[in-house]
Amino acid sequence: MTAELVRGQNHPLSEARLEVRVSAGKPIVAGATLSDEQGKVRGVEWVAHPGAPTLPGLEVSKQAAADHRLAFDLDALPETVHRVTVLLALPSGGAGPVRFGAVAAPFVAVTGLDGREVASYTITGLDTESAVVALELYRRQGAWKVRAVGQGYAGGLAELLADQGLHEARQLAGSINEAVAQGLARSVAAPPPRTPDGDRSRQAATSAPGPDQPHTGPQIAAGDATPQQSPYDAPGPQGASAPQTGYQGAPAPSDPSAVTQPSAPAVGGGINYSHPGRQNAAPPPPPPTAPPAPPGQSAQPVAGDATGWSMEERLYNQVWGMFEDLARTAAAYRSAVDFADSRMEQELDKVLSDPRSRIGGQGDAAREVARAKHAQLVDQARMALDRDLAQLAAEAQVVEPALPAAYARWDNPVWHGYRVPMEIPMALRLGDLHLPESEDLSIPMLVRLPLERGLWIDSGRAGLDDALADSDQLRRLAMDTAVAHAARLLAVYPVGEFTVHVIDPAGSGASSLAPLVQSGVLDGAPGVGAAGVADVLAKLTQRVDLVQMAVRGGAADSLPPGLDTAEQLLIVNDFPHGFDDRAVTQLRYLADEGPAVGVHLMMVADRDDAAAYGPLLDPLWRSLLRLTPVADDHLADPWVGHAWTYEPALVPPGSQVLQQVLAQVAAARRSWNR
Template identity: 80%
Template sequence: MTAELVRGQNHPLPEVRLEIRVSVGKPIVAGATLGDEHGRVHGVEWVAHPGAPTLPGLEVSKQAAADHRLAVDLDALPESVHRVTVLLALPPGPGGPARFGAVAAPFVAVTGLDGAEVASYTLTGLDAESAVIALELYRRQGAWKVRAVGQGYAGGLAELLTDQGLPEAHQLAAAIHEAVAQGLARSVAAPPPRVPDPDRSRQTAAPALGADQTHHTTAPQGTAGNGSPQQSPQPTAPYGTPGPQGSTSPYGPQGPQDDTLPDHPAPAPADQPAAAPAAGSPVNYTHPGRQTTAPPPPAPTAPPVQPGQPAQPVAGDATGWSMEERLYNQVWGMFEDLARTTAAYRSAVDFAESRMEQELDKVLSDPRNRIGGQGDAARDAARTKQAQLVDQAREALDRDLAQLQAEADVVEPALPPAYARWDNPVWHGYHVPMEIPMAVRLGDLHLPESEGLRIPMLVRLPLERGLWIDSGRAGSHDAPADSDELRRLALDTAVVLAARLLAVYPPGDFGVHVIDPAGAGVTALAPLVRSGVLAGPPAAGAAGVSDVLGRLTQRVDLVQMALRGGAPDALPSGFDTAEQLLIVNDFPHGFDDRAVTQLRYLADEGPAVGVHLMMVADREDAAAYGPLLDPLWRSLLRLTPTPDDHLADPWVGHAWTYEPSCVPPGSRILDRVLTQVADARRAWKR
């Protein structure tokens, strides 16, 4: 089973002959250094690079490439070598990327000679760095392990090699760059996008998720669900990739009202889930293992396409190893299609307006045309042409929207509980799962041009970022005038999201804590309290706040020390390895300075070790703290209890309207699901 590592985590290596695969999407340099028991590199002869690609037990690529395969034979390494450090660097040169923040997050995998993946790591949180240590293979008590490092260097290779104790670091870095420059013409280009089905033009992008950073990319030509290409604009759009480390603000200049949706990550085979650890076993808060090769396309189940007619939509016709993964990828494909076909429409409208203004300026620049009927005729002709262009663009948009709506009508009923709306009949046959799903639905997304078309907002599990349910009125559509009512709606939204998370995790794999200092959320929290799914009663008062924050902070410290020390199995006996969610209501009431500091610590460090934060708060209530809390708000994904257009997509930057996932009025499905979760948990404890 593949171990998907997070930064600082290690994993034992079952074999000594290995292959390290690197994929970035842009030509980069890959090399490796050999270190002694202290990690020190003794000289240039201990460095494998394009100019000297072969060392005993180690071979690297001779050129810059988008994809690399490094060969390692641990038994063939000299006895004095205790560490193999894999390094990546961007090649210098005009037009080349100067920093890792401008390229897709590098993906590194350790495999056996048969191609079976042992461990993988997506390097996230990089920005101005031009060189980075990706992994290290190290020997501990006679056994070899791999550790995810992700340490970047803005000073490039020279700074990286200097940090490893190499005296000739600057000379060697220059020699490596010279060797790369001589071989750049032979560098391997990035592989073309894989098209899952000849009858389907959709190409689903698959960059990896990572820590909060702003990537910039050019959006490719859009394609609609019916396969007809749309000449979409190609703006620069940020990739919002949440995570706990290396955090910088993902928000635009307007502040936290403008957040960026996480990108569609690489496919993960659902038949290889991350195992749920037993109490006292090594902690592994990772996403389900991902494959670097394309999964097989699904068997064609759609009826034959008639000439001139769009393809009939089929649920699960994207690539994937399981139906869950196919549906996940299909939803993201629909999201991309809607983003790009809408961008094409908006671009066409802007072009029509610009063309009309240019034609009018040209005609009316001659004073003789400003009098009489010539000016009026020119205006009428320009406006008529503009209206024709807009009508043509709208016709194409409506055609694409109709195809996407038909696809949504087929996909929505086929979604599993983790992806489904609360009114989906699948919940009536709900059973507590035995493995964590790939993702969870946090709500719906739509655009002004497609009010009736809703795209599920799916976020990968485990959560890599905390959630903030904004109980303030700023920017929200249809927000009630009564601030108390809005706060109640915000806490209701948090309870529904917490119930969904509890419902999609196996028994005993997810715990929920609640801080409600003034007891203002008694009514909203009743479903969680009544069912018995909480780890304890909601904490009230300053003492309750201090107790819960102290216990969760200690938990984060313990797991971090275990992971950094390379001994995740050394946690105290009886340690609960389940992921934990902390719901904080009515912030900052009941919080002193120490509690605020602990809360910020949990938001920053918690997700990497299985402690997640869900804030229900109005930022204005905490205005007295000033900029002190800005990092806290930026570290969380902002959601709203009422529809609000504050989320941007990573391709063309549309302002998407988010709608929370609500339980239908009068439905008892939430209580029924929570009761099943509680019963399953009690049975699991026995």
């Protein structure tokens, strides 16, 4: 699970070969310094920067870019190096911003070569600083750790390098800026911006929602916990003697969790299109780009208009970009309204504090002026919001029909041409998200696969309007929602790579479970009664134990022949009915240990019903992503402080698409088992 660091916090590193991925929304310089046990940089030869991008065990980008991948091999560093400092700086002498307070908060993530995110840090609180120490990788008692630093320097690179103990700080800063300027001069002009306001910075994470994953950038906090966006899973380069970045002579392709328009490579410079998980393969052609819009008009939206190595990845990144754009524009609108309210209150207080203004019409006139200014500010903010919402709505209209089945609603025609896939998709749609300012604009809520956390389908009434549904209706809707999610998971996984188990102690979910049972896609009949609960839990607990022992012992090939190694999903309906103390303990064990070995929970329950167990189950609820069977504004976005309304991805009433898809899944399973 990704560690989301705050300033000063550290986290252990279990791997020696790592990448540090940086996203800032605007071109910045990325570099690194090596320092000894006393924290001193011994000379310019201990600094990796665009003019000298490679040191033993370390490589950085050769020019300024909005996104960077810095490659590290900690075992290859000299023994005298005890600390590696990752530094970021704004290019000097250009037309861009000169302080970090004028750009989006930089985001940095430490990942393995397989793309798995180890730790992340969003550098907030910067203002006049033009250089910042982002992270430190340091030795401690024979092991490496990463620490979030976030120390800014208003004096720029020169001040930062001098603080590192480098005597030639000013000369080195000048040579770095010169190398960056030469790189920018050689660069091909970037494509036109997608919106009249310039670049659209996209940081996905997740996290969030997907937006769960949403992750990094806006992340969705469900219940008591914030879901993590899992990284893109792809093996690293093979046979490399030292870590390499994706591009040689240009920044690496954009980090999937922080997507922006890529910087262009240098003219005449060779480009190595190697990419984790893809050997000797050139990337697909870039997505179609609409012609530049006439002055004063927005660019025509295009599906897949984001960076990525496949259309699926580009659409995923585009959806996350739309989510972030909506979050930003709503935050800007709310901030403008708050400013207008505060200004009007100050002006009215000033008027009322003068006794002379209460005589005659002077006070009334001042009040009218203050209210007119307030209305003007609010109207201007609303116009900007409406403009952005119209652009996003136009983009949603072209993106939604182009989504693959895993990302699409159940009423999307893509399901009518459904075929069992050969590969696991990057993400799964769990529903839609919207804000009060955008009731007519919904953003797909995507979570990364394989799942990193289970799901809790809330069948309770907490926070819901009394007019929505009675208790029985909510329980039925909650189970329908669980079945729709389980069917989607079965549909998007290759045959034999996903298994669903069901515990329904009282049989109350039989009608909702009918599509799964009748199609034959379940591992077995739903567990009913105390005996059924015990059987299913014992089977999955044994699987977790066996896989854990095999992995820890380095003997994954020695698993029993009949063991199902597919991803497992356990649907538990009407908890805690039918659960004794032993069953509750086993469920907690599956929740804690299962996700690491491919066993996930989907609880369909009212949390109040489980209150009898006291605090025993609190960690269980906090570890699950809470979803509701009806629209509810329970998903919190700590990035900009929004409460997002979630709507579940349900099958349209009367539609047979669920049965048709499950029939194909069942037929593929039968053929595979022959």
